[in-house]
Amino acid sequence: xxxxxNTAEKPLGAKCPMCKGYMLRVDECSxxxxxxxxxxxxxxxxxxxxxQETRIDTSRLGERCPDCGCKRGHYHHEGCDIEECPIxxxxxxxxxxxxxxxxxxxxxxxxxxxxGN
Ligand SMILES: [Zn+2]
Ligand SMILES: [Zn+2]
Ligand SMILES: [Zn+2]
Numbered sequence: 001x002x003x004x005x006n007t008a009e010k011p012l013g014a015k016c017p018m019c020k021g022y023m024l025r026v027d028e029c030s031x032x033x034x035x036x037x038x039x040x041x042x043x044x045x046x047x048x049x050x051x052q053e054t055r056i057d058t059s060r061l062g063e064r065c066p067d068c069g070c071k072r073g074h075y076h077h078e079g080c081d082i083e084e085c086p087i088x089x090x091x092x093x094x095x096x097x098x099x100x101x102x103x104x105x106x107x108x109x110x111x112x113x114x115x116g117n
Pocket of ligand 1: 020
């Protein structure tokens with residue numbers, strides 16, 4: 001789990017692969033819902049906004065997510081430490097769910113591969 005964040009070099013934050021915004025400047029992520037392909041076909045999940053996590057208490061974290069910078073009540077950016085996976089309810093950053101979403105920039109569906117560490 002060696003994930004480097006060059007926050008000093010990139011004050012805008014990393015570019016979010018879902019909404020294409022810079023994480024620390026964009027108030028919320030856009031692509032929602034996400035989809036999972038399974039044996040019974042496609043299943044749709046709504047992402048979990050900042051403040052509605054069940055695995056951790058975020059009530060004292062302030063009005064912006066300390067990791068991705070989204071506003072409370074809005075969607076985290078993909079790759080955020082805090083975002084809870086709506087599929088497995090673990091930390092989305094480190095869970096192994098494979099899901100996909102509609103990428104508005106390239107006008108097609110794109111998927112997140114399970115992150116191997
Ligand atoms: Zn985003
Ligand atoms: Zn976040
Ligand atoms: Zn998951």
